Amino acid sequence: MATTNKASTKGLTELFHGTLKDIYFAEKKILATLPKMAKAVQSPDLKAAFEKHRGETKEHVARLEEVFEVIGKKPQGKTCAAIVGMTEEGAEIMEEYKGAAALDAGLLAAAQAVEHYEISRYGTLLTWASELGLDEAVSLLKLTLGEEKATDEALTQLAESTVNMAAEAA
Numbered sequence: 001m002a003t004t005n006k007a008s009t010k011g012l013t014e015l016f017h018g019t020l021k022d023i024y025f026a027e028k029k030i031l032a033t034l035p036k037m038a039k040a041v042q043s044p045d046l047k048a049a050f051e052k053h054r055g056e057t058k059e060h061v062a063r064l065e066e067v068f069e070v071i072g073k074k075p076q077g078k079t080c081a082a083i084v085g086m087t088e089e090g091a092e093i094m095e096e097y098k099g100a101a102a103l104d105a106g107l108l109a110a111a112q113a114v115e116h117y118e119i120s121r122y123g124t125l126l127t128w129a130s131e132l133g134l135d136e137a138v139s140l141l142k143l144t145l146g147e148e149k150a151t152d153e154a155l156t157q158l159a160e161s162t163v164n165m166a167a168e169a170a
């Protein structure tokens with residue numbers, strides 16, 4: 001029986017557009033969640049790190065809107081189940097460790113899971129943009145990827161220098 005597979009006509013351009021919608025949704029979700037996380041933690045350094053990254057995340061959203069423009073599409077999000085799940089896990093930690101010394105370490109770890117997700121997505125988008133010859137998108141995605149990596153490293157430093165010790169001291 002002959003069947004036409006509609007999906008067979010879909011290529012890298014569609015994958016790129018779909019993943020762009022995924023990370024656009026994710027960045028907006030992160031933008032809404034970071035103030036809650038900054039408010040919840042005790043460590044002034046961790047609070048400052050979350051607030052700093054909130055400012056960067058605003059830029060990430062704006063850059064993604066520019067990338068949509070590069071491919072001639074309207075900025076549009078698509079529900080990203082991964083980020084919804086990670087946000088729920090962060091909320092669980094806030095609930096379960098409310099007032100506990102380990103709250104900061106738990107939320108720092110939750111934030112790093114998000115950073116790793118973003119690094120993965122931006123790494124992929126960057127490779128695809130380059131293969132599709134979207135030079136302007138490559139530059140924009142590179143800037144954001146660099147900030148996600150720097151945030152991840154800053155969080156590791158904070159965990160190792162103070163936040164984990166505070167949790168252990170409890």
Ligand SMILES: [Fe+2]
Binds near residue numbers: 027056057118144148
């Ligand atoms: Fe981001």
Ligand SMILES: [Fe+2]
Binds near residue numbers: 053118151
């Ligand atoms: Fe991030």
